[in-house]
Amino acid sequence: AKKEKTSARRAKQDLASCKNLLSCLECHEHAWPFLLPVNTKQFPQYKKAIKTPMDLSTIKRKLQEGSYKHKGEFASDVRLIFSNCEEFNEDYSPVGRAGHCMRQYFEQQWAQM
Ligand SMILES: Cc1ncccc1N[C@@H](C)c1ccc2c(c1)OCCO2
Numbered sequence: 001a002k003k004e005k006t007s008a009r010r011a012k013q014d015l016a017s018c019k020n021l022l023s024c025l026e027c028h029e030h031a032w033p034f035l036l037p038v039n040t041k042q043f044p045q046y047k048k049a050i051k052t053p054m055d056l057s058t059i060k061r062k063l064q065e066g067s068y069k070h071k072g073e074f075a076s077d078v079r080l081i082f083s084n085c086e087e088f089n090e091d092y093s094p095v096g097r098a099g100h101c102m103r104q105y106f107e108q109q110w111a112q113m
Contacts, residue, residue: 014071017113019063021106025078026056028105030098034081049088054080071113078106 025031037055040047059077068074085099 015063015068018068018071018074021109021113022056022060022063022074024109025102025106026060028102030101031056033085033095033098034102046088050084052080052084054084056081075110078110079103082106 026035034056036057037053038046038050046053054077059074059081062068062077063074068077082099082103085095089096089099091097091100
């Protein structure tokens with residue numbers, strides 16, 4: 001019973017840390033391209049090019065719904081945002097640069113979790 005308690009407590013702590021890190025990502029100056037799902041009416045080719053779209057609002061919903069069993073699954077979805085961004089956007093475009101900046105920020109914060 002002791003072992004389960006600590007792992008339940010750690011799971012709670014991890015969820016709180018993921019929610020906190022997500023808030024930091026959402027309010028980052030360069031988060032603007034990633035806040036909501038890419039509008040495929042605005043970018044018709046996006047649907048074909050990007051097999052698994054991801055964005056910060058979707059991650060927020062998944063956290064709230066308890067969709068992530070381990071914090072690593074949360075990190076994978078965040079990294080998916082940035083790999084989709086690299087696939088679709090030129091490195092030196094405004095969105096491409098924002099993606100590189102946000103990825104660097106995320107990995108820095110993630111390493112301290
Ligand atoms: C992350 C991403 N990848 C590929 C395409 C779009 C986006 N983001 C949207 C929000 C977006 C990014 C940039 C925009 C825009 C919408 O609307 C018009 C002007 O510039």
